Amino acid sequence: MTQKTSNYITKLRNSKLRPTKQRIKICEALFDRSETFHFTIRDLYNLLTNNLVHKISLATVYNTVHAFKNSGYLKQINIDSNNNYFDTNTSHHHHFFDETNNELIDLKNEDIKKIELKKIIPGKKIKSVEVLVKIEPE
Amino acid sequence: MTQKTSNYITKLRNSKLRPTKQRIKICEALFDRSETFHFTIRDLYNLLTNNLVHKISLATVYNTVHAFKNSGYLKQINIDSNNNYFDTNTSHHHHFFDETNNELIDLKNEDIKKIELKKIIPGKKIKSVEVLVKIEPE
DNA sequence: ACCTAATTTATAATCATTCTAAACTGTAAG
DNA sequence: CTTACAGTTTAGAATGATTATAAATTAGGT
Missing domain, CATH: 1.10.10.10 (Winged helix-like DNA-binding domain superfamily/Winged helix DNA-binding domain)
Structure with a gap:
């Protein structure tokens, strides 16, 4: 084996x-x-x-x-209700999505400046923060 | 009328x-x-x-x-493939989502520090940046 | 090699969404 | 005000993704 x-x-x-x-x-x-x-x-x-x-x-x-x-x-x-994707990259990261060809591209966590929220919800804690950047041809 | x-x-x-x-x-x-x-x-x-x-x-x-x-x-x-939501708030903003009760809460654009990407995709321009913060009871 | 519970599979069931086509209605012209 | 017609509504059918079912098959321990 x-x-x-x-x-x-x-x-x-x-x-x-x-x-x-x-x-x-x-x-x-x-x-x-x-x-x-x-x-x-x-x-x-x-x-x-x-x-x-x-x-x-x-x-x-x-x-x-x-x-x-x-x-x-x-x-x-x-991404949206039509496209249910999975990713073999399980590290904390985000995505670009090109709707013209339904292509997903990883955006590494270190390639985005830390997200800082000025609002909190009383009694709740943050479980995850996901960023989706939609892109299109120039 | x-x-x-x-x-x-x-x-x-x-x-x-x-x-x-x-x-x-x-x-x-x-x-x-x-x-x-x-x-x-x-x-x-x-x-x-x-x-x-x-x-x-x-x-x-x-x-x-x-x-x-x-x-x-x-x-x-x-949000996910099970829940297809619409929002009467059409301004640029983001969301908290509490999966325990499927509740959505607006996160105003000014309540989040500007998102800066250190990565670009050649030949593509950014169409939108969406942030989803999943929350859960403390 | 056998036993039993886990697994695979084809198929049915379910659920959200879209399509269809017949009946109905808003609009603008006469 | 009436008519004509294109736009609209509707129930029900069609579609497509996902989940459930239950009978046949298989993995892993004895």
Whole structure:
């Protein structure tokens, strides 16, 4: 077994999932990359079923992606109600979004000046601060 | 005809919509308010059909809200894929979102220190910068 | 190799949203 | 004031994403 595969098995076990053939294939599609990967469930499903002999059902893709999201191995990005994206970059960061081609680009936390709020909500604490920068051709 | 009603008719005409009974009712529900109103289409539909004798169809609510969004009289707020909100506050501002009760709170642009990006995308210009602050009980 | 609980899968169900086409209405011309 | 017609409303159908179901299959321990 390769180092990569045993790494996937660890991720799966940490997500309370047994390492099955289908889930390993999903891990390969998601994590065997040099760049971060922004995708919709449909993107991932198409990628998996176009390239592989053994089909993986849509339900399994949904279940596995959501388990990884819940265990912190994937981040969900909220752009708008039409596009539900996930991100393999789980560090604290933000995004550019180009609506002309639905392209997402990471904006590293250090590439944005610290966000300072002058307003607080009594009885509430801040859970997260997300910035979305929409861009368009010049 | 009241001042308010003629204001609604102006909004409708500017949105390329004829002022019909249904659309005036929708305007009253949306714009006859002292505070900004955050709502989903379903919220608005329930509000309209619970309180009024004459029913308004869901399709008309969708059509009218989207026309107002396109003409700039409403702003769409992207929280997550489950909740598609609209906002009667069309000024440049941001939001707090409390997931425990799905409550949205405005964060005025002057209540946040100017956001400065150290990264640019060649060939692209910035269209909008949206900040979403998720909060939770302390 | 067996047992059992977890998993996969096709399919159905659900939910938000959009589409459709027939009935209705606002508007402007006569 | 009436008419004509394009715009509007509406119920219901269609769509598309997501979730649920339940029967067949599989993983992991004994």
